[in-house]
Amino acid sequence: MDGLASLLDGARARGAFLLRSILTPPWSLRIQDRAPLTLVSVVRNEAWVVPDTGEAMRLRPGDVAVIRGPAPYTVADDPATPPRVVIHPGQHCTTPEGESLSEAMALGLRTWGDTLDAPDGSVTMFTGTYQLDGEVSGRLLRALPMLLVLPADAWDSSLLPLLDEELGRDAPGQEALLDRLLDLLLTAVLRAWFSRPEAEVPGWYRAHGDPVVGPALRFLHEDPAHPWTVATLAARAGLSRATLARRFTELVGEPPMTYLTGLRLSLAADLLREPDATVAAVARRVGYGSAFALSAAFKREKGISPQEHRAVVQG
Structure with missing residues:
Protein backbone atom coordinates (compact mmCIF):
# COMPACT_ATOMS: atom_id res chain seq x y z
CA MET A 1 0.00 0.00 0.00
CA ASP A 2 1.53 3.33 -1.05
CA GLY A 3 1.49 6.53 0.95
CA LEU A 4 -1.57 8.05 -0.66
CA ALA A 5 -3.55 4.80 -0.54
CA SER A 6 -2.84 4.40 3.15
CA LEU A 7 -3.68 8.05 3.78
CA LEU A 8 -7.04 7.74 2.05
CA ASP A 9 -7.89 4.33 3.42
CA GLY A 10 -10.91 5.16 5.53
CA ALA A 11 -12.22 8.09 3.44
CA ARG A 12 -15.60 6.61 2.55
CA ALA A 13 -18.52 8.90 1.81
CA ARG A 14 -21.84 7.49 2.99
CA GLY A 15 -24.82 9.49 1.80
CA ALA A 16 -22.56 12.52 1.35
CA PHE A 17 -24.03 15.99 0.92
CA LEU A 18 -23.60 16.96 -2.76
CA LEU A 19 -25.16 20.10 -4.19
CA ARG A 20 -24.96 22.46 -7.15
CA SER A 21 -25.36 26.12 -6.14
CA ILE A 22 -26.35 29.03 -8.40
CA LEU A 23 -25.97 32.42 -6.74
CA THR A 24 -26.20 36.03 -7.91
CA PRO A 25 -23.85 38.70 -6.47
CA PRO A 26 -23.70 39.96 -3.87
CA TRP A 27 -23.85 36.61 -2.07
CA SER A 28 -22.12 35.18 0.98
CA LEU A 29 -22.58 31.84 2.77
CA ARG A 30 -21.49 31.42 6.37
CA ILE A 31 -20.63 27.71 6.77
CA GLN A 32 -20.87 26.43 10.31
CA ASP A 33 -22.03 22.86 9.71
CA ARG A 34 -19.05 21.39 11.61
CA ALA A 35 -18.41 18.89 8.78
CA PRO A 36 -14.97 17.26 8.94
CA LEU A 37 -14.12 17.77 5.25
CA THR A 38 -15.65 19.67 2.32
CA LEU A 39 -14.71 20.07 -1.34
CA VAL A 40 -15.85 23.13 -3.29
CA SER A 41 -15.31 23.74 -7.01
CA VAL A 42 -16.46 26.60 -9.21
CA VAL A 43 -17.98 25.75 -12.58
CA ARG A 44 -18.78 29.32 -13.68
CA ASN A 45 -17.32 32.70 -12.65
CA GLU A 46 -15.47 33.03 -9.31
CA ALA A 47 -15.84 32.63 -5.56
CA TRP A 48 -13.77 33.24 -2.45
CA VAL A 49 -13.21 30.92 0.50
CA VAL A 50 -12.65 33.03 3.61
CA PRO A 51 -11.49 31.21 6.76
CA ASP A 52 -11.93 32.90 10.12
CA THR A 53 -8.16 32.78 10.54
CA GLY A 54 -5.76 32.78 7.62
CA GLU A 55 -5.73 34.09 4.09
CA ALA A 56 -8.81 34.27 1.87
CA MET A 57 -8.38 32.25 -1.33
CA ARG A 58 -9.97 32.85 -4.73
CA LEU A 59 -11.60 30.00 -6.66
CA ARG A 60 -11.68 30.21 -10.44
CA PRO A 61 -13.41 27.71 -12.77
CA GLY A 62 -11.88 24.26 -12.36
CA ASP A 63 -10.13 25.07 -9.08
CA VAL A 64 -10.94 22.80 -6.14
CA ALA A 65 -10.84 23.87 -2.49
CA VAL A 66 -10.49 21.28 0.25
CA ILE A 67 -11.64 22.67 3.61
CA ARG A 68 -10.99 20.87 6.88
CA GLY A 69 -13.57 21.34 9.63
CA PRO A 70 -15.06 21.76 12.06
CA ALA A 71 -14.09 25.46 12.24
CA PRO A 72 -16.56 27.80 10.47
CA TYR A 73 -15.69 29.69 7.30
CA THR A 74 -17.35 31.80 4.60
CA VAL A 75 -17.77 31.31 0.86
CA ALA A 76 -18.67 34.51 -0.97
CA ASP A 77 -18.51 36.50 -4.18
CA ASP A 78 -16.12 38.87 -2.41
CA PRO A 79 -14.31 38.65 0.94
CA ALA A 80 -15.98 41.89 2.01
CA THR A 81 -19.56 40.72 1.41
CA PRO A 82 -21.29 40.10 4.77
CA PRO A 83 -22.98 36.71 5.27
CA ARG A 84 -26.52 36.50 3.90
CA VAL A 85 -27.06 32.77 4.48
CA VAL A 86 -25.89 30.57 7.35
CA ILE A 87 -25.41 26.81 6.85
CA HIS A 88 -25.94 24.84 10.08
CA PRO A 89 -25.31 21.16 10.96
CA GLY A 90 -27.51 18.88 8.92
CA GLN A 91 -27.20 21.41 6.05
CA HIS A 92 -30.10 23.46 7.41
CA CYS A 93 -29.83 27.00 6.06
CA THR A 94 -31.15 30.22 7.54
CA THR A 95 -30.75 33.95 7.35
CA PRO A 96 -28.24 35.41 9.86
CA GLU A 97 -31.30 36.24 11.97
CA GLY A 98 -32.41 32.59 12.05
CA GLU A 99 -35.22 32.54 9.47
CA SER A 100 -35.27 29.24 7.55
CA LEU A 101 -34.29 29.40 3.87
CA SER A 102 -34.21 25.67 3.09
CA GLU A 103 -37.41 25.69 1.03
CA ALA A 104 -37.05 29.17 -0.44
CA MET A 105 -33.64 28.40 -1.99
CA ALA A 106 -34.35 24.85 -3.20
CA LEU A 107 -34.19 24.86 -7.01
CA GLY A 108 -34.74 21.21 -7.84
CA LEU A 109 -32.75 18.00 -7.74
CA ARG A 110 -29.48 18.65 -5.84
CA THR A 111 -29.64 22.30 -6.93
CA TRP A 112 -29.87 25.28 -4.60
CA GLY A 113 -29.55 29.03 -4.78
CA ASP A 114 -31.37 32.23 -5.64
CA THR A 115 -32.01 31.69 -9.37
CA LEU A 116 -32.18 29.01 -12.04
CA ASP A 117 -31.71 31.51 -14.87
CA ALA A 118 -27.96 31.86 -14.16
CA PRO A 119 -27.70 35.47 -15.42
CA ASP A 120 -24.37 37.02 -16.27
CA GLY A 121 -22.33 37.47 -13.13
CA SER A 122 -23.92 34.58 -11.24
CA VAL A 123 -21.69 31.84 -9.94
CA THR A 124 -22.27 28.13 -10.39
CA MET A 125 -20.36 25.83 -8.07
CA PHE A 126 -20.71 22.44 -6.50
CA THR A 127 -20.06 21.33 -2.94
CA GLY A 128 -19.30 17.84 -1.66
CA THR A 129 -19.27 17.32 2.10
CA TYR A 130 -18.23 14.40 4.27
CA GLN A 131 -20.76 14.91 7.03
CA LEU A 132 -19.55 12.53 9.76
CA ASP A 133 -16.16 12.14 11.43
CA GLY A 134 -16.26 8.39 10.79
CA GLU A 135 -16.27 8.98 7.02
CA VAL A 136 -12.78 10.48 7.08
CA SER A 137 -9.94 9.10 9.15
CA GLY A 138 -8.24 11.31 11.68
CA ARG A 139 -4.91 10.52 10.03
CA LEU A 140 -6.14 12.08 6.79
CA LEU A 141 -7.48 15.17 8.53
CA ARG A 142 -4.24 15.69 10.46
CA ALA A 143 -2.30 15.55 7.18
CA LEU A 144 -4.25 18.45 5.66
CA PRO A 145 -4.10 22.21 6.19
CA MET A 146 -7.28 24.01 7.19
CA LEU A 147 -7.68 25.18 3.58
CA LEU A 148 -5.96 24.18 0.37
CA VAL A 149 -6.79 25.19 -3.19
CA LEU A 150 -5.69 23.10 -6.16
CA PRO A 151 -5.60 25.33 -9.27
CA ALA A 152 -7.28 24.05 -12.42
CA ASP A 153 -3.97 24.07 -14.32
CA ALA A 154 -2.28 21.87 -11.70
CA TRP A 155 -4.16 18.71 -12.61
CA ASP A 156 -5.93 17.06 -15.50
CA SER A 157 -9.08 15.11 -14.68
CA SER A 158 -12.49 14.42 -16.17
CA LEU A 159 -14.04 13.98 -12.72
CA LEU A 160 -15.39 17.52 -12.35
CA PRO A 161 -17.49 17.46 -15.55
CA LEU A 162 -18.63 13.93 -14.73
CA LEU A 163 -19.70 14.90 -11.21
CA ASP A 164 -21.46 18.00 -12.52
CA GLU A 165 -23.37 15.83 -14.99
CA GLU A 166 -24.27 13.15 -12.44
CA LEU A 167 -25.58 15.69 -9.92
CA GLY A 168 -28.56 16.28 -12.21
CA ARG A 169 -29.51 12.62 -12.60
CA ASP A 170 -32.13 10.73 -10.62
CA ALA A 171 -31.54 7.02 -11.19
CA PRO A 172 -31.32 3.83 -9.12
CA GLY A 173 -28.11 3.73 -7.11
CA GLN A 174 -27.40 7.41 -7.79
CA GLU A 175 -26.55 8.22 -4.17
CA ALA A 176 -23.95 5.43 -4.03
CA LEU A 177 -22.52 6.53 -7.38
CA LEU A 178 -22.15 10.12 -6.18
CA ASP A 179 -20.49 8.95 -2.96
CA ARG A 180 -17.86 7.06 -4.94
CA LEU A 181 -17.33 9.99 -7.31
CA LEU A 182 -16.70 12.23 -4.31
CA ASP A 183 -14.14 9.74 -2.98
CA LEU A 184 -12.46 9.58 -6.39
CA LEU A 185 -12.37 13.37 -6.61
CA LEU A 186 -10.79 13.66 -3.17
CA THR A 187 -8.17 11.06 -4.10
CA ALA A 188 -7.32 12.79 -7.39
CA VAL A 189 -7.13 16.25 -5.82
CA LEU A 190 -4.91 15.14 -2.94
CA ARG A 191 -2.64 13.14 -5.25
CA ALA A 192 -2.07 16.28 -7.28
CA TRP A 193 -1.76 18.47 -4.17
CA PHE A 194 0.82 16.33 -2.40
CA SER A 195 3.05 16.46 -5.49
CA ARG A 196 3.23 20.27 -5.30
CA PRO A 197 6.19 21.98 -3.59
CA GLU A 198 3.98 24.10 -1.31
CA ALA A 199 2.23 21.04 0.14
CA GLU A 200 3.32 20.27 3.70
CA VAL A 201 2.94 16.50 3.63
CA PRO A 202 3.47 14.42 6.78
CA GLY A 203 6.86 12.79 7.25
Missing part, protein backbone atom coordinates in the same frame (compact mmCIF):
# COMPACT_ATOMS: atom_id res chain seq x y z
CA TRP A 204 5.45 9.28 7.08
CA TYR A 205 3.93 10.04 3.68
CA ARG A 206 7.31 11.06 2.26
CA ALA A 207 8.90 8.08 3.98
CA HIS A 208 6.90 5.68 1.81
CA GLY A 209 9.36 6.47 -1.00
CA ASP A 210 12.44 5.78 1.12
CA PRO A 211 14.21 2.48 0.24
CA VAL A 212 14.76 1.72 3.94
CA VAL A 213 11.57 2.91 5.63
CA GLY A 214 9.14 2.50 2.72
CA PRO A 215 9.00 -1.32 2.82
CA ALA A 216 8.59 -1.31 6.61
CA LEU A 217 5.66 1.12 6.37
CA ARG A 218 4.01 -1.01 3.72
CA PHE A 219 4.30 -4.12 5.90
CA LEU A 220 2.64 -2.29 8.80
CA HIS A 221 -0.22 -0.98 6.68
CA GLU A 222 -0.82 -4.27 4.88
CA ASP A 223 -1.05 -6.27 8.12
CA PRO A 224 -1.43 -4.01 11.17
CA ALA A 225 -2.78 -6.88 13.28
CA HIS A 226 0.43 -8.91 12.94
CA PRO A 227 2.38 -9.14 16.26
CA TRP A 228 5.11 -6.83 15.03
CA THR A 229 8.22 -5.95 16.99
CA VAL A 230 11.09 -3.81 15.80
CA ALA A 231 13.11 -7.01 15.41
CA THR A 232 10.52 -8.83 13.27
CA LEU A 233 9.84 -5.72 11.19
CA ALA A 234 13.57 -5.19 10.59
CA ALA A 235 14.05 -8.84 9.65
CA ARG A 236 11.16 -8.67 7.19
CA ALA A 237 12.67 -5.55 5.63
CA GLY A 238 16.17 -7.06 5.54
CA LEU A 239 17.68 -4.49 7.92
CA SER A 240 19.26 -4.36 11.32
CA ARG A 241 17.07 -3.25 14.22
CA ALA A 242 19.27 -0.22 14.85
CA THR A 243 19.21 0.90 11.21
CA LEU A 244 15.44 0.59 10.92
CA ALA A 245 14.72 2.27 14.26
CA ARG A 246 17.03 5.21 13.53
CA ARG A 247 15.95 5.81 9.95
CA PHE A 248 12.24 5.30 10.71
CA THR A 249 12.30 7.81 13.55
CA GLU A 250 14.24 10.34 11.47
CA LEU A 251 11.79 10.28 8.54
CA VAL A 252 8.47 9.53 10.19
CA GLY A 253 9.04 11.51 13.38
CA GLU A 254 8.30 8.68 15.81
CA PRO A 255 9.58 5.12 16.46
CA PRO A 256 8.09 2.18 14.53
CA MET A 257 6.04 0.76 17.40
CA THR A 258 4.65 4.19 18.34
CA TYR A 259 3.59 4.65 14.74
CA LEU A 260 2.00 1.20 14.71
CA THR A 261 0.01 1.99 17.84
CA GLY A 262 -1.39 5.14 16.25
CA LEU A 263 -2.23 3.26 13.06
CA ARG A 264 -4.05 0.51 14.98
CA LEU A 265 -6.07 2.97 17.05
CA SER A 266 -7.03 5.02 13.99
CA LEU A 267 -8.24 1.86 12.29
CA ALA A 268 -10.12 0.86 15.44
CA ALA A 269 -11.81 4.26 15.58
CA ASP A 270 -13.06 3.81 12.01
CA LEU A 271 -14.16 0.19 12.56
CA LEU A 272 -16.12 1.13 15.67
CA ARG A 273 -18.47 3.11 13.47
CA GLU A 274 -19.86 -0.16 12.10
CA PRO A 275 -23.07 -0.81 14.09
CA ASP A 276 -22.49 -4.55 14.57
CA ALA A 277 -18.79 -4.37 15.45
CA THR A 278 -17.98 -5.35 19.02
CA VAL A 279 -14.95 -3.98 20.81
CA ALA A 280 -13.56 -7.53 21.05
CA ALA A 281 -13.94 -8.08 17.29
CA VAL A 282 -12.32 -4.75 16.48
CA ALA A 283 -9.49 -5.53 18.89
CA ARG A 284 -8.71 -8.75 17.02
CA ARG A 285 -8.81 -6.99 13.64
CA VAL A 286 -6.28 -4.35 14.66
CA GLY A 287 -3.86 -6.49 16.64
CA TYR A 288 -4.96 -6.32 20.28
CA GLY A 289 -5.36 -9.51 22.25
CA SER A 290 -8.54 -8.54 24.02
CA ALA A 291 -11.23 -5.89 24.32
CA PHE A 292 -9.65 -4.78 27.57
CA ALA A 293 -6.25 -4.21 25.93
CA LEU A 294 -7.79 -2.15 23.12
CA SER A 295 -9.95 -0.18 25.56
CA ALA A 296 -6.97 0.70 27.73
CA ALA A 297 -4.86 1.84 24.76
CA PHE A 298 -7.77 3.70 23.17
CA LYS A 299 -8.60 5.64 26.32
CA ARG A 300 -4.93 6.42 26.97
CA GLU A 301 -4.50 7.80 23.45
CA LYS A 302 -7.88 9.46 22.81
CA GLY A 303 -9.16 10.21 26.29
CA ILE A 304 -12.42 8.29 25.87
CA SER A 305 -13.35 4.61 25.79
CA PRO A 306 -14.20 2.80 22.53
CA GLN A 307 -17.84 2.66 23.63
CA GLU A 308 -17.91 6.42 24.21
CA HIS A 309 -16.27 7.01 20.84
CA ARG A 310 -18.86 4.85 19.09
CA ALA A 311 -21.70 6.70 20.80
CA VAL A 312 -20.30 9.98 19.47
CA VAL A 313 -19.75 8.89 15.85
CA GLN A 314 -23.07 7.05 15.61
CA GLY A 315 -24.95 10.01 17.08
